Amino acid sequence: MALWPFILVKNLATKESQVIIHHEKIHIRQQLEMFVLPFYIVYLSFYLYYRIKGNPHMQAYLRIPFEREAYCEESNFDYLDKRKFWAWRYYIRN
Numbered sequence: 001m002a003l004w005p006f007i008l009v010k011n012l013a014t015k016e017s018q019v020i021i022h023h024e025k026i027h028i029r030q031q032l033e034m035f036v037l038p039f040y041i042v043y044l045s046f047y048l049y050y051r052i053k054g055n056p057h058m059q060a061y062l063r064i065p066f067e068r069e070a071y072c073e074e075s076n077f078d079y080l081d082k083r084k085f086w087a088w089r090y091y092i093r094n
């Protein structure tokens with residue numbers, strides 16, 4: 001879980017944990033470039049939009065563009081070096 005400026009994880013030792021940490025680092029970058037609070041407002045707005053469109057909780061969560069970007073790139077450990085500003089916008093879908 002990423003709660004700027006912290007990443008909260010249970011176990012740092014596993015490869016799976018490294019992927020989770022990278023996923024959360026992507027969220028930290030997303031939050032920083034949106035000055036943190038607006039990130040949460042936009043994040044929640046996307047979630048509610050997908051819920052109103054009839055998606056169950058997990059599906060709505062996975063459709064949030066911030067999550068799409070983070071899940072898509074979480075194993076690409078060079079990603080943050082090349083990532084474009086507001087790259088999450090390329091993951092917006094209906």
Ligand SMILES: [Zn+2]
Pocket residue numbers: 023027066067070
């Ligand atoms: Zn996430």
